[in-house]
Amino acid sequence: MAAERQAQAGQISVAAALRGSLTYFKFRFLKRPHNVKIRNLRLSEKQRGQAFELMEVDGFIDRISDNEIYDFTEDHVGYGLGFAGRSGGYLCLTEVYFEGTGYRSWCRSCRQRNYCSVLDADALSSEELAIANKVIGNGGVWFTHVYLEESEIKALDMPEDEKIKLINHYKNQKWLTVSNRCGKCGANGEQGRVNYIQQPLRKIVRPLHVNKDDFHKMSADELKVWTDLVCDFDWCCDLIRMNLIDATERCRIVEEDVQVTKTIRTIQCI
Structure with missing residues (x-):
């Protein structure tokens, strides 16, 4: 009994610690930020000036944080780190997930994506292909019995109940096209949508x-999962801060002149 009370007291202590650790309150909800503003890092005046100059170089923030953030997200799937605030002075815990874009096909010529699938004619029998072409071709707007009376479908050598089943199937395929023609560039066939x-x-x-x-x-x-998450987040933020401070001591900015080749179009008349 004493052991149970001790374990319960331990849980309450951990919960209280987590509540105190997550300090960015908004109503009853809270976020988990780390302040990484340069003025709060206790740098010397020389380091502070160097840090501000380094921050203006493209790619510097990625250089000091990418590896650390990658390691964190590998250990904690579904979570990440992101810079927040008007000047990017806070590191916050984020939720990370993936969702479908809804695109079902793409054009091999212009790479345009499309929400419709292309009918796989090679996978269908000649009878099913005839029904699919007829139903999809006019948007599946007719009643089933109207399609049955169409000459192309009426001439098919197959039971009527099978015809009805296929007609109803393709009437429900609202995101399917017979042609693979691209609506943007007009390519079709081998160069069209797939x-x-x-x-x-x-x-x-x-x-x-x-x-x-x-x-x-x-x-x-x-609670252990959350504790590990918060502790690893704290450590990741510390590493990023240490990388920044280390860079102020070891790195310098070098200006280089880079020539860029550019292709232009002109008009020549004869």
Whole structure:
């Protein structure tokens, strides 16, 4: 009994610590930021000036943070780190997930993506292809019995119930086209649209919002997951800060003149 009370007291302590650690309150919800503004890093005047100059160089922030953020996201799938604030002076925990884009095909000529799939004619029998062409060709707007009376479908040597089944199937295919013609560049055939093997995904990143009252409802295992997440986040932010401070000592800015070749179009008359 004493052991149970001790374990329960430990859970309450961990929950309270997490509530205190996540300090960016907004109503009952809170975020988890780290202040990485240069003026708060206790740098010398020389280091501070160097840091501001380094921050203006393209790619510097990625250089000091990419590896650390990658390692963090590898260890904590579904979470990430992001810079926030008007000047990017805060590092925040984020939620990271992927969702489908809805695109089903793409053009091999201009790479334009399309929400419609292309009918795979090679995978269909001649009878099914005839029904698919007729139904999809006019948008599937007719009643089923009207399609049955069409000469192309009426002439097919197959039971009527099979015809009805196929007609209804293709009437429901609202995102399917017979032609693979691209609506943007007009390419078709071997140069036209082709279906994706797997629907492309897009990465969604959003600030992590936590209801502070939820910690007192979590089990010991759930609290451990959150504790590991917060501790690793703190360590990742510390590494990024150390990388910045180290860069002020070891790095200098070198200006280089780079020539860029540019292709232009002119008019020549004869």
